[in-house]
Amino acid sequence: MELLLDALQEGRLFELPENDKTHALQFLAHVIEAFPEIPAGTEIVELVMAREQATNTGIGRGWASPHAGVPFDGDLVCVVGWSPAGIAYGTKDRQPVRLVAMYLVPTNQRSHYLREVSIMAKAVESFPDNGRLESARDLNDVRNYLLDLIAAAKETAVPDTRARMIRLQAKPAVGQPVLTDLSNLVVEPVALVSGAGLRQFALSQNAELTLMLDQADGLIDKLEADGFCQVKGWRVLRRNTVAYEGGRIVHKCLAIRILSEKTQRNRDI
Incomplete structure (x- = not known):
């Protein structure tokens, strides 16, 4: 779940301005389109909405994971939107969606994306404290919920991951691509x-x-x-x-x- 952690570290967690599904997806897609590394004319909104029309991207327990597959190579990127009231998303479990993790998926990152989403779905399904998402009052509550979710998912694999997550200002490793920082x-x-x-x-x-x-x-x-x-x-x-x-x-x-x-x-x- 490194992409979710990157999203937190680089300021890509947002409170969604509305609880309408279409508007929420459009908002996050437009955020991705604003990345300076996205080629001009790349219609992220159209790609996301076309995917959503083909398949509902809700994964259950208040989560959804839409994506835009783009025909060029680059970094896999995630932005996260939080809806305090919840979005009527049409998921199989009929629960309102409160977290939308949207991914930009370049051609060379499709396998990486599938692994990331598979791990995320398993983590959300097994996390025992998911009720915190429903009771979250602000982005700080959501951020702490996500940190604990990621820590629970990676506790056995990477013992020091929690320390890294607490220190979100840590510099990326040498040679690691630096993704767009949206704190500004x-x-x-x-x-x-x-x-x-x-x-x-x-x-x-x-x-x-x-x-x-x-x-x-x-x-x-x-x-x-x-x-x-x-x-x-x-x-x-x-x-x-x-x-x-x-x-x-x-x-x-x-x-x-x-x-x-x-x-x-x-x-x-």
């Missing part, structure tokens, strides 16, 4: 307002983002056609649309961005 991921809720005879405008707590979206040409058309768009480093994901009197329309969105190290340092000053 920024997610901003945004409302975009448009209508006949009305110039689009954005509502957000981020002044820079608001101005950028106000000035973006074709933004509403792109959102209506594709459900998302890219605006100067921000990936804007439409969540839902509400129509009001007078022909005015409000698109409720999430804006996602990975800050560069330089930008992060400037923000911290």
